[in-house]
Amino acid sequence: MADTTTLDQASCEQMTMETLRNFPEGRNIWTCIQCGLCAGTCPYGEHMDYPPRRIIGLLREGMLDEIYKSDSMLYCVACYACKAKCPRGIDLTGILLPLMKEQVLINHPELPAELQKALENMLRYGNPMGESPRKRAAWVKTSPVPVRILSEDPTPTDVLWFVECYTSFYPRGQENCRATAKIFNRLGTDFAILGNEEKCAGECGRLSWETGLFTTLMEYNMQIFAKYKFNRIVTSCTHAYDAFRYRYPVLGFAYELEHTTPYFARHLDKLKPLMTKKLNYKVTYHDSCCLSRHNGYYDGPRTILESLPGVKLVEMTHNHVNSICCGGGGGGMWLDTYYKTKGFERLSERRIKEAIATGADVLAVSCPYEISRFEDALKVVGGDNKMIVRDVAELIAEAIE
Amino acid sequence: MKILVILRMVPDVIEELEVASDGKSLDSEFLRLIINESDNHALEQALLLKERHGGTVTALALDGPEIDDVLFTALAKGVDRAVKITGVEKGLTTRRVASVLAQSLPAVANVLPADMILTGCQAIDDLDGQVAPLLTQALKLPYLGLVTKVNVNPPAARASVVREFSGGVRGEFDVPMPVVLGIQAAEKPPRYVPVAKVRAVMKSARIEAVAAPGAPQAPAVDIVEMKKPEAAGRAKMIEGSPEDVAAKICDILAERGLL
Secondary structure (H helix, E strand, C coil), rough: CCHHHHHHCCCCCCCHHHHHHHHHHHHHHHHCCCCHHHHHHHHHHHHHCCCCCHHHHHHHHHHHHHHHHHHHHHHHHCCCHHHHCCCCCHHHHHHHHHHHHHHHHHHHCCCCHHHHHHHHHHHHHHCCCCCCCHHHHHHHHHCCCCCCCCCCCCEEEEEECCCHHHHCCCCCCCHHHHHHHHHHHCCCCEEEEEEECCCCCCHHHHHCCCCCHHHHHHHHHHHHHHHHEEEEEEECCCCCCCHHHHHHHCCCCCCCCEHHHHHHHCCCCCCCCCCCCCCEEEEEEEECHHHHHHCCCCCHHHHHHHCCCEEEEECCCCCCCCCCCCCCHHHHHHHHHHHCCCCCCHHHHHHHHHHHHHHEEEEEEEEHHHHHHHHHHHHHHHCCCCCEEHHHHHHHHHCCC | CCCEEEEEEEEECCCCEEEEECCCEEEEEEEEEECHHHHHHHHHHHHHHHHHHCEEEEEEEEEECCHHHHHHHHHCCCEEEEEEECCCCCCCCCHHHHHHHHHHHHCCCCCCCEEEEECCCECECCCCCCCHHHHHHHCCEEEEEEEEEEEEHHCCCCEEEEEEEECEEEEEEEECCEEEEECCCCCCCCCCHHHHHHHHHHCCCEEEECCCCCCCCCCCCCCCCCCCCCCCCCCCCCCCHHHHHHHHHHHHHHHHHCC
16 A cells, blocks of 8 residues: 555645655556556546546656646546556556646636535535534434434444444435444444544545545544544445545554444344345345445445345446446535536446346445435436335345344 | 735524524524625635735634634635734624724724725625625725626726626726725635645644724614514425325416416
């Protein structure tokens, strides 16, 4: 893994070829053989003036201004596809493209209004939708089982469940919360949440241009973690998982860490006797970029789904490492209007057509962005009577009677 | 060009507003303040004018919660100086804000005379937009509000200002400087400033604190009572399945000749 402190120290400085060479990943771009696999695999590559291969080409020629003036970086949804395919192992998604995005923001600070608002909201309210931070734990009142909030009862807990924004605030996302709480409860897990003290982990802040915002959120959450005693952090959000795993260690994050899907997969033997309700679904699974492509986690969710009574698992054309991004990462979550005005198909629509083509009744997901993205996409392509979208946790909870 | 921008904080309505136990002020327990939206536009317009004509921009605000964040953000956006007026009591009415500002401005070094004073034309706690005109009167300067466009001719010390009227009517005014302008909207939406820049500014720049001079004047207008709107109970909830609800809505619209 690259030296992350170097990257963060460079924040806000004017990037030149000299400073670029100070980064391991900066030096790494001179090993690029310009094969173009990155551009070919990039889901929005065809719409970019400068897909990743050309970005590297321009960087090597010192033509940074060309990148700053184009809107190519707005099309990067941080899906890790280019990184996964790079034969030279250049960390485009984790290091190079966020660095370029940050430089674009500093040198040409004009953002589409939707993204600007989301970033401002993350800073001020700790969530991108601009909801009141005092309502972050409001969903707890609707939970089928008791959920302990650490600020109210700070006794040590085994699992600190980091719920995250779309699961806490988005009404449909809260289904995931209620399901997760129910599963923890049936497993006999000792768990608690931070409640209103929790703020967005900030991963999409970092990948969508804003390292300063990300650092602010990271410092805040680390202070809150230090207040309580717990054995591990389990998060519902694949983006928070990525932030904790790859970025928070800069500030000393060394907690045991899991995403809810792998956590449930690890407890599958205990879950199996509980999952008795026959679901009778044909399910296809969408590999999330963070959990799957970035962290190589492919089998767990599939094993869970195949263990559900009456579930038949089918695969989409693009699966595992070739999965197509829902378009929500790296700030894409707040650029749908921008993409629409440019007149091209949103990635969630491209992906949902693949899902419908499998003939499945259910699209299973592991990332909280995907519920809203794919449910919207189903309506856009007229498929909302053919398919439903469910988080893996929701399907487990449904099978537990 | 020497520009002064006055920034005010208003209640952030993301939290539900509650009336305090005194019955005439807002409960401050969960109240958060946020920069007045049109003041943010005034700041943007000032920065655009500075980019066009050079000069300096000073941002000035009354002290209060989160004001440092607002002023550091203004500095990160390109303001040259940030000043806060300290020792000001909380919950001032419109007139008092204007009078504290009028008393304090002469006490701040090198701010007056400014070629142009920009502020928002109104605020959610000043919908009549009185702060700027009252301040202007005290400073004995010309004032134009509801401004959406400003062009300056620095050698002639004159500005051409577009002001909006109701019904989509616009008027273009030629005004001498110095002048006070109540900005409704800047020529473009307020810019984004990377948080990293704000963090850097917090380490390198300073906010000047100036104590509000003199004894506060007795308020000419006082708040007698503050009340939440009373629910009129005229809303009718339509219940049933989505199909039923849709059908009932169609019937209602048809009944009223709206379909």
